[in-house]
Amino acid sequence: MDYGPAPEDDAPARDWLNRHGGTFGHFIGGSFTKPKGETFETSEPATGAVLASIAQGDGSDVDKAVKEARKAQKSWAALTGHQRARHLYALARTIQRNARLLAVVESLDNGKPVRETRDIDVPLAARHFYHHAGWAQLMGSEFSDHQPVGVVGQVIPWNFPLLMLAWKIAPALAMGNTVVLKPAEFTPLTALLFAELSQVAGLPDGVLNIVTGDGKTGAALVEHDGIDKVAFTGSTEVGRHIRKVTAGSGKSLTLELGGKSPFIVFEDADLDAAVEGVVDAIWFNQGQVCCAGSRILVQEGVAETFLKRLRARMDYLRVGQPLDKSIDMAAIVAPVQLERIERMVAQGVEEGAKLHQPQIELPKGGCFFPPTLLSDVQPTATVATEEIFGPVVVSMTFRTPDEAVQLANHSRYGLSASVWSESINLSLEVAAKLEAGVVWVNGTNMLDAAVGFGGKRESGFGREGGREGCYDYLRPKAWAKNK
Numbered sequence: 001m002d003y004g005p006a007p008e009d010d011a012p013a014r015d016w017l018n019r020h021g022g023t024f025g026h027f028i029g030g031s032f033t034k035p036k037g038e039t040f041e042t043s044e045p046a047t048g049a050v051l052a053s054i055a056q057g058d059g060s061d062v063d064k065a066v067k068e069a070r071k072a073q074k075s076w077a078a079l080t081g082h083q084r085a086r087h088l089y090a091l092a093r094t095i096q097r098n099a100r101l102l103a104v105v106e107s108l109d110n111g112k113p114v115r116e117t118r119d120i121d122v123p124l125a126a127r128h129f130y131h132h133a134g135w136a137q138l139m140g141s142e143f144s145d146h147q148p149v150g151v152v153g154q155v156i157p158w159n160f161p162l163l164m165l166a167w168k169i170a171p172a173l174a175m176g177n178t179v180v181l182k183p184a185e186f187t188p189l190t191a192l193l194f195a196e197l198s199q200v201a202g203l204p205d206g207v208l209n210i211v212t213g214d215g216k217t218g219a220a221l222v223e224h225d226g227i228d229k230v231a232f233t234g235s236t237e238v239g240r241h242i243r244k245v246t247a248g249s250g251k252s253l254t255l256e257l258g259g260k261s262p263f264i265v266f267e268d269a270d271l272d273a274a275v276e277g278v279v280d281a282i283w284f285n286q287g288q289v290c291c292a293g294s295r296i297l298v299q300e301g302v303a304e305t306f307l308k309r310l311r312a313r314m315d316y317l318r319v320g321q322p323l324d325k326s327i328d329m330a331a332i333v334a335p336v337q338l339e340r341i342e343r344m345v346a347q348g349v350e351e352g353a354k355l356h357q358p359q360i361e362l363p364k365g366g367c368f369f370p371p372t373l374l375s376d377v378q379p380t381a382t383v384a385t386e387e388i389f390g391p392v393v394v395s396m397t398f399r400t401p402d403e404a405v406q407l408a409n410h411s412r413y414g415l416s417a418s419v420w421s422e423s424i425n426l427s428l429e430v431a432a433k434l435e436a437g438v439v440w441v442n443g444t445n446m447l448d449a450a451v452g453f454g455g456k457r458e459s460g461f462g463r464e465g466g467r468e469g470c471y472d473y474l475r476p477k478a479w480a481k482n483k
């Protein structure tokens with residue numbers, strides 16, 4: 001008999017889908033368009049069942065959305081900071097009021113555990129709007145001599161659909177911009193639900209527009225002449241392409257891209273805490289996290305003990321259905337991503353890595369992959385250099401702090417890093433030398449709306465969160481008056 005908590009009730013989410021007849025158009029100028037033309041299906045990664053049929057946006061849909069955003073921008077920017085703040089507070093509060101519904105829709109569409117959507121994705125999304133309501137009020141003082149960029153085209157990935165939407169929309173709106181956002185093809189539902197909720201919260205028409213579709217829709221948005229800035233989160237490959245096509249266009253650009261973040265364990269570290277750190281670093285959201293600690297670097301003297309404890313811990317991880325509140329990991333977002341993970345793990349083994357996967361039964365019929373450790377990996381191996389974006393961590397050893405730094409920085413990415421040691425001096429000394437936008441000491445995945453998050457090198461540029469993130473949605477303007 002299973003004495004675990006009852007699974008989360010999915011009836012309200014199913015009701016919401018049914019209210020829309022299982023079909024969604026774009027959200028343009030404050031209402032949903034009638035879906036016409038091409039559509040695609042979004043399904044549950046955990047079962048393969050279809051959830052809804054979604055409009056595939058083309059150039060003319062993007063054009064309409066950009067025009068609505070342009071129409072709304074002047075009056076949105078003309079509001080006082082205080083008035084805009086009230087709208088952001090209303091959005092935050094509306095997210096909180098609908099937290100359960102958002103959490104379940106997100107878990108169904110993305111496949112991630114409802115424990116995470118309920119306790120992390122949704123609360124952090126609300127927090128982002130609350131935090132940026134504060135910045136909106138400071139528009140006239142803190143950001144004097146700056147103006148809104150204008151109309152922003154935003155393209156987001158599937159790994160944190162609602163949270164990435166919040167990271168994009170909250171600072172853009174707070175700083176007086178209007179938005180056209182394209183969610184990922186695999187996970188459009190919470191963006192559409194959020195759009196509906198924005199009407200409940202009283203957001204003026206045209207301030208937020210959502211155009212659904214695949215990469216072609218994203219490309220049409222990025223290349224549209226009517227937008228003033230592109231804010232993109234996704235893979236380095238697509239980011240590189242976007243940088244090329246926007247070059248010379250006058251559009252501002254921020255890119256939040258991939259990562260291959262080091263997780264450095266020194267021999268004086270609290271090893272049990274570090275083992276729990278790995279669980280959070282790589283098995284949270286099935287490792288589909290840009291800042292996942294996917295490369296363990298462990299000091300030689302403790303490597304054997306540490307990896308033994310990690311393997312033992314892995315045996316207690318539970319993989320199950322997203323709405324089961326007792327599980328640690330649920331589904332991978334889509335078959336194509338699952339195949340990529342399987343292929344890369346096979347390649348890792350071919351290249352000489354030692355494979356450990358706990359003997360656990362995976363649910364049938366969906367996209368599931370077990371927690372995986374590849375040890376004895378060479379620093380140049382494909383699995384040590386390429387982002388896997390799945391529940392797979394590789395491990396290597398080092399002898400000295402200098403060697404740890406060298407190994408950690410042996411990457412084309414530079415998003416995050418995590419250092420585990422009981423010596424604050426050693427931790428800070430190493431942290432200063434790491435090529436990363438954010439470094440965590442004795443912790444991992446510590447994100448806050450008040451702190452600018454972003455990368456260097458091929459992890460992109462620009463920041464999301466905090467004061468720095470606001471500046472990315474503004475343009476400086478110098479004023480001079482002749483006597």
Ligand code: TAP
Nearest residue numbers: 156157158184185214215218219234235238256257258290
């Ligand atoms: P991508 O394949 O790059 O897709 C990201 C978004 O771009 C999707 O909405 C995608 O549409 C769209 N897109 C694809 N081709 C495009 C084009 N030519 N022009 C404009 N838009 C285009 O990434 P993904 O697989 O969804 O997400 C995983 C990646 O995102 C990983 O590399 C991860 O590290 C990165 N990521 C980074 C961060 C930060 S903050 N640095 C956070 C989360 C994720 P479709 O999905 O509909 O094809």
